Amino acid sequence: MDFNFTEEQDMVRDGLSRLVREEYDWETRRGVVNSDSGWRPEIWARLAELGILGMPFSEEDGGFGGGAVDAMVVMEELGKGLVVEPFVPTVVCAGGFLKHAGTDAQKEEHIGGIVDGSRIFAFAYAEPQGRYDYADLQTTAKKDGDGYTLNGHKAVVIGAPWASHLVVTARTSGEQRDHDGVSVFIVDKSADGVTTRDYPTFDGRMASEVYFENVSVPADGLLGEEGKALPLIERVADEAIAASCAEACGAMKVAHAMTVDYSRQRKQFGVPIGSFQVLQHRMVDMYTEYEQSVSLTYLATMKLDAPEKERKLAVSAAKVRLGQAAKYIGEEAIQIHGGMGVTDELAIGGYFKRLTIFKSEFGSIDHHMKRHIALSAQ
Template identity: 85%
Template sequence: MDFNFTEEQEMVRDGLSRLVREQYDWETRRKATESDAGWRPEIWSQLAELGILGMPFSEEDGGFGGGAVDAMVVMEEFGKGLVVEPFVPTVVCAGGFLKHAGTDAQKEDHLSAIIDGSRVFAFAYAEPRGRYDYADLGTTAKKDGSGYVLSGHKAVVIGAPWASHLIVTARTSGDRRDKSGVSVFIVDKSSAGIITRDYSTVDGRRASEIYFENVSVPADALIGEEGAALPLIERVTDEAIAAQCAEACGAMKVAHAMTVEYSRQRKQFGVAIGSFQVLQHRMVDMYTEYEQSVSLTYLATLRLDADETERKRAVSAAKVGVGKAARYIGQEAVQIHGGNGVTDEYAIGHYFKRLTIFDSEFGNIDHHLKRHMALA
């Protein structure tokens, strides 16, 4: 199988690598995440100008005719710089719902705004009791005339403090945990009845607890068929998992390189610690885990357009393998750095935090092991 990237994809990779290297250096990123805003809107605008936000969308939808592989290339470079701007919530998740099930009017209104960078989305799906079950919903959407009224609580909504709009999952019929009766809505975050509590996450991003208190939304806010959105949610979240696996691969590559470089400089007993064979073995194991993660990510990305069972198996296998590797590489990197690895001034500790949090998003290792085995 040919794993070579196209000339256009290599150009995108080179351009993003240069942008991250020149405008997203460690100190600049640190100042941005510690600021009141928590991100750099000018970087988001620059990504729009470069066409990055429109890459995964078809030319008919106003994009540049790319797909999941293009998103993978972008996310790997973002992972190398620990980029916090909300590419996955806005482009992969919101864009995924719209391109797979949006009406022509919804695409015209929202996709164009996503592509030009003027509209930022967050994906509000997780709930305190949900435990990775997308059908376990306490949030409800009840019919009210031609529209709906939303009530409920969404937890750890990544990127919500920066968002103008939300993609919200809610139950329109049936009992809690029923596979049917799940729907998806586009909600303006400024709507009456929405209460948010914003906070910083341990890996430097921003998130919100969002409460919906009788929030009215029009009928055209519904994406896809009412009550039949669970397969759509699973498809979009699988695409998000593949993208985040690529991000983790980028972060792992840099964490390994930082560790190797540190081992060459740090001296103990008069010699560089990198000369100790036991540490050499550990760094080789880190590199092996990284390479295996890249292969799993490629496979998952290429299987996103396969049938449902094959897609889920490939994505869950990647989430398990990359999740284990991310945890291992992050822990080894911090340990080899010693006390420096846990100080806020050293970048490696922040790579460790991002790689650790990766496991908890869209299902952890245990969850995806169970899903993979259930599909065997």
């Protein structure tokens, strides 16, 4: 199998790597995440100018004809810089819903804004009681004339403080955990009845608790078929997991490189600690974990268009293995750096935090282990 990237993908990687290296050093990022806004709109505009936000969309939809592999290339480079701008919520999640289920009118209305950076989305799917079950919904959307009335609460909506629109999952029929009766809507965040409580996350991003109180959603806000959206949600979530795995690979690579570099500088007993064989073995193990993670991320990404069971097996396998690798690499990096590794002043602490949060996004290690076992038994 050919694992080489195209010339265009290599060019995108080089350009994005340069942007992250020059514009996203650790001190700059610290200043950004500690600011009132928590992000840099000028970086988002630069990503639009470089064509990054339009890469995964087809030319027919106003993009540049790429796909999941292109998103993987982008996310790996963003992960190297711990970039906080909302690529996954906007491009991967909202873009995925529009690509797979959007009408021509919906695509025309929204994709152009995503590509040029003027329209930012957040994916509001998690609820306090849900625990990774996309069908466990207390948020409801009831028919109201031609449209719907939306009520409920969504938790930890990443990127929502910056979003202009939300992609919201809601129950339109059935009981709280039924697989049927789940629908997806595009909601203008400025609509009457939408309120948010914004806060920073442990790893430096921004999120919101989002509340809907009698929010009117027009008929053209419905994405896909009413009540039949669970398979669509699972597909888009799997695409988001694959993209997040690529981001984690980028973070792991930098965390390992920082640890090796530190071991060459830090001296104990008059010699660099990197000369101690036991630490050399641990850093080799870190590198092995990283390389295995890259391979599984490639596999999961290439399986995103496979039949449902095959896709789910590959994605869950990747999430389990990368979750374990993220824990190992993050903890080893901190152990070798010592106590100073968890301070805000040292960049390795930021990579540890991001890798720690990655383990639980879109399902924990245990959740995906159970999903993989259940699918394998079928």
